[in-house]
Amino acid sequence: MPTDAPNWIDAARTKVARAKLGPHAEHQGVVEEIGDGVALVSGLRDVRLDEVLHFGGGQVGFARVLDADRIGCVLLDGTSDVEAGDTVRGTGEVVNVPVGEALLGRIVDPLGRPLDGKDPIAAQDRWPIERPAPSIIERDLVTEPVQTGIVVVDTLFALGRGQRELIVGDHSTGKTTLGIDALIAQRDSDMICVYVAVGQKTSSVRRAIDALRAQGNFARCIVMVAGSSDAPGLQWIAPYAGMTMAEYFRDKGQHALIVIDDLSKHAATHREIALLTRQSPGREAYPGDVFYIHARLLERAAKLSPERGGGSLTALPIAETDQGNLSAYIPTNLISITDGQIVLDQALFHQGQKPAVDVGLSVSRVGGKTQAPVLRKAAGTLRLDYAQFLELEVFTRFGGMPDGRVRQQLTRGGRIREALRQPQHLPFRLVDEVALMLAVQTGLLDALPAPLVAAFRSGLPAALDHDAAQAVQAIAGGSTLDDATKTALSGAMARLIASLTPAEPTP
Structure with a gap:
């Protein structure tokens, strides 16, 4: 026997003596139904909204609907290995994501897991994806310009740090290109760039990433991807997770610009989840809270007061219209939430006028107050x-x-x-x-x-x-x-x- 055997035995005895023995209660639920990325779970009475749930097979989801007799759980991984009768347990934690400098220059999914083949994110901290928007007292006036490098925007519809400007237009009219160009223009500025792709095709996301790498300063960018083939739960949390990552820099007194591409697909995902969890449908089958989910998201973009550090978070959400119909449900919601809109016209696009900005319908409600005086x-x-x-x-x-x-x-x-x-x-x-x-x-x-x-x-x-x-x-x-x-x-x-x-x- 080795000479250090008694020391090893003494250490083991010490650990055993310190162990807390006794009964341990663990709340477990059971999957009642499963399908299309949503599981209906019974037996977990103490679960709170947005709490992370772990399934017996290792899958992860979060509680989205809390009914009296069961929970509507949205899965964040594949559903192929989840079956009715599987056990589910709560974790006591809400959905959170890593934040910090380590995310810069990385491509991640909405949970902060790397998609670029590099090492896992060495996060400085983890913050919940749902955070309260700054109060009125904590905000400051929007007066500093955001130079997008796009002539028609900077000269006619000037943007300010802390503003929320909607980019809206039909399919294939240059909405994503406009947002990416605004991010590229920050390559020599002090703004951190965050691009969130929600339900986009892999080819479109790849083009956007290649443009940021080739023309922009990718080392100061965060790219979050929740593709069209990903679980609906990942697509649903993506805008909130991206906003949380950007808020880290805002709260440090820095400046950030986030492009969310796009909220029309996010609204469709929310409708899908709501119908699967048997919520009451309303106009165009959307649930009654579809306005609130985007209002509470975009209200988090703000210019903070000097007492809060003076940082800013500027949001450029994107929405898609059908045949130029700005009076549709989701576009009108977003127009009423944001501080202006840049409308892209399909006819102008096909005429070769790019960016195809309709100067008659576009507006910035902050306007000349933030425009560079020399311009x-x-x-x-x-x-x-x-x-x-x-x-x-x-x-x-x-x-x-x-x-x-x-x-x-x-x-x-x-x-x-x-x-x-x-x-x-x-x-x-x-x-x-x-x-x-x-x-x-x-x-x-x-x-x-x-x-x-x-x-x-x-x-x-x-x-x-x-x-x-x-x-x-x-x-x-x-x-x-x-x-x-x-x-x-x-x-x-x-x-x-x-x-x-x-x-x-x-x-």
Whole structure:
């Protein structure tokens, strides 16, 4: 026998002596019915709402409906191994997810489990997915801008830190692209980016991730995926889990931007779970709390007061319409919850006007209060000029020769429309947007043929860096649009236009 045997025996005796002996009560329930990701369980009287439940086969679910005689449990894993008669036990804990810096640069599922093949998340803490929204006293005014790098958004529908702006439109009109471009534009900012994919196809999610990796700063992004093939329970908790992960940075005094893609599919999942748990259906078979589930989610986006650290969480939820019907149930709910909406039009998309933003139906209820002052001064009356152009364009289709003033408005409006076009995943800097608006408003682009405006737009950043470097640095440092800066920017753009326009042959 080894010489250390007595020490081992003494240690074992000590552990046995410290063990608490006696009866141990454990509440167990039984699966009554199972199907489509929902289990009806009886026998667990002390379970609370959203409590995590463990099944005998190792599966995990959470209590979604608490009736007098049984519990509606939504499973977070597959249901193939769960059968009627299986045992279920409560854990006493609500659904929670890991939070912290370790999530940055990772792709996870709504429970925080890695999907990128890397090591498990070394979480600094775990927070519940359902957290109360900040009270009115804890909030501050939304005054700081969020530069999305999208010209039509930053100039016409400025967003602020702490705002909730809905992106809404028909299928395949560029909603996801708009949200991803806003995330890519934060590659040089201090904002943490969170992208939540709810019920999306794997190919769509892969394209979004590839764009973030190629064009954005993926090391400051969190991607959460609950695909269309995942359990309904995972899809249901995904927006709340993503919001909790983003709130960690907000509560630390930092700034975060979350894109939820999309809440229409989340509402459909909620309807599916509600019907399977035998809740009473209402309009379009949605349960009565479908407004509340999204209201309590989006109210968590806020700008906190200095006493709470001054952090912010900006939300860009996405919703899908059918044939442009903004008066449908879910879109109207979300429009009434959020602080404005960016409406994407299918006709504009097919005409090649991308981003296909309908400037007549889109609005930001925070608006110019958050727009960068230098951009507001450069844009001037852009929205009014563009709206007048759209009306004049409709009237001139009936024929007739417009007078000189109207022809000038049509020319200027056409250049505005060309300037608002933008390739995907190529967000503009603030100085690029300021220069582009200055070129439109001062008439620099009026003499440039419309097909060459795209070449002007793509060559603008390099031209400004080369010919107006001091003005670029001044605007990046927060300078105002003074006469010297205007002259430098205009000179650089004039040289760019000259290089694009072929010289007329000498007689």
